[in-house]
Amino acid sequence: MAEVQTEIEIEIPSYFLCPITLDIMRDPVTVSTGITYDRDSIEKWLFTQQNTTCPATKQHLHTLDLTPNITLRRLIQSWCTLHAVQRLPTPKPPLTRPHLLRLLSSAAQSQSLQSLKSAAAESHTNRRIMAAAGAPEFLASLIATSSPAAEDALSILCALQLPESSLKPLSTPNFIESLTLILQIGSYESRSYAINLLRSITEIADPSLLTALKPQFFTEISQFLKSDDITRKERKLALKTLTSVCVWGRNRVKAVEAGVVVAAIDLMLETSEKRMCEMLMAVVEVLCQCAEGRAELVGHAAGLAVVSKKILRVSGAASEKGVRILQAVSRHSATAAVVAEMMQSGVVGKLCLVVQVDCGVKIKERAMEILKAHARAWRNSPCLPYHFISSYPS
Numbered sequence: 001m002a003e004v005q006t007e008i009e010i011e012i013p014s015y016f017l018c019p020i021t022l023d024i025m026r027d028p029v030t031v032s033t034g035i036t037y038d039r040d041s042i043e044k045w046l047f048t049q050q051n052t053t054c055p056a057t058k059q060h061l062h063t064l065d066l067t068p069n070i071t072l073r074r075l076i077q078s079w080c081t082l083h084a085v086q087r088l089p090t091p092k093p094p095l096t097r098p099h100l101l102r103l104l105s106s107a108a109q110s111q112s113l114q115s116l117k118s119a120a121a122e123s124h125t126n127r128r129i130m131a132a133a134g135a136p137e138f139l140a141s142l143i144a145t146s147s148p149a150a151e152d153a154l155s156i157l158c159a160l161q162l163p164e165s166s167l168k169p170l171s172t173p174n175f176i177e178s179l180t181l182i183l184q185i186g187s188y189e190s191r192s193y194a195i196n197l198l199r200s201i202t203e204i205a206d207p208s209l210l211t212a213l214k215p216q217f218f219t220e221i222s223q224f225l226k227s228d229d230i231t232r233k234e235r236k237l238a239l240k241t242l243t244s245v246c247v248w249g250r251n252r253v254k255a256v257e258a259g260v261v262v263a264a265i266d267l268m269l270e271t272s273e274k275r276m277c278e279m280l281m282a283v284v285e286v287l288c289q290c291a292e293g294r295a296e297l298v299g300h301a302a303g304l305a306v307v308s309k310k311i312l313r314v315s316g317a318a319s320e321k322g323v324r325i326l327q328a329v330s331r332h333s334a335t336a337a338v339v340a341e342m343m344q345s346g347v348v349g350k351l352c353l354v355v356q357v358d359c360g361v362k363i364k365e366r367a368m369e370i371l372k373a374h375a376r377a378w379r380n381s382p383c384l385p386y387h388f389i390s391s392y393p394s
Contacts, residue, residue, distance in 0.1 A: 268306045285325050294333040297329065
């Protein structure tokens with residue numbers, strides 16, 4: 001007789017589920033309204049998303065203290081044992097301030113750093129306690145002194161997921177220089193952590209700090225972009241960092257001199273990913289607001305052609321940025337040679353196409369402005385496809 005296999009569904013009691021995620025609770029805690037949640041979920045709601053209400057009742061929480069629901073945790077563990085489900089381990093209690101201070105005092109030892117790293121990974125509560133007790137500043141000092149513990153300190157600092165208020169004290173020239181040095185000589189993991197922190201710091205740093213960035217900063221970011229051993233996520237972090245700091249005029253020149261425009265164009269030639277193309281176009285657009293950036297673009301053999309190619313092929317945002325780049329070149333850098341190259345590389349044909357298709361009023365207006373500005377050189381050119389002549393703006 002053939003064996004018949006049946007699949008038994010085990011129903012999980014609703015009071016074992018977290019009201020936020022509807023997943024089984026691992027560390028149930030109760031908020032001041034009396035509702036029980038999984039610790040990880042409610043900590044994200046309260047401390048990462050900065051909410052002050054109970055997700056279930058929408059009542060304001062007078063205190064953000066979380067009380068462990070030991071009775072419910074034992075019920076869940078008993079239920080797991082009864083139904084042959086892997087028993088959930090008893091969660092470790094949150095890190096206490098005295099214990100944290102002892103770990104920081106002996107942080108030069110590898111074992112203490114590993115304990116700090118484990119504590120940061122365990123819960124949001126531990127990360128909050130570490131941030132409030134001065135751990136970020138202490139870890140930053142280890143990184144700045146290039147001590148043997150610098151790499152571990154860097155990984156812990158990233159694991160803390162610091163809010164803006166805790167990142168602000170780290171926004172100093174010395175710390176940025178330390179992270180820049182790690183981009184140059186650090187290991188793969190260290191460079192990944194460094195670009196992550198640089199991205200976060202440049203978002204909240206004072207303008208006086210950003211305008212005083214040294215050329216070495218842009219050189220290392222440019223070299224990082226060109227690296228073959230980084231992930232797309234890390235490359236995007238580098239592009240976001242450049243976009244943040246290059247809103248300041250003097251930084252644009254530093255970035256251009258560091259080779260950022262050339263690096264961005266080379267990457268555009270290699271990628272077709274939507275978000276990556278948009279970010280690369282955004283960086284080139286910002287840098288083309290200075291004469292040096294436009295000179296690098298038109299001086300690159302594929303500069304104008306690749307910008308034109310991405311228009312209408314990637315997204316509306318990329319198309320808008322591409323037309324803005326061409327508009328900047330048309331207004332300020334349109335020498336006879338550049339105007340001729342724009343025709344030969346297909347830029348004019350793409351602009352005529354932009355005028356014809358449904359891609360937004362502003363983009364059409366910019367395209368028409370470029371076409372009208374050089375109509376004498378382009379309208380009667382044999383390089384302009386015949387079917388575009390009828391749509392050429394008069």
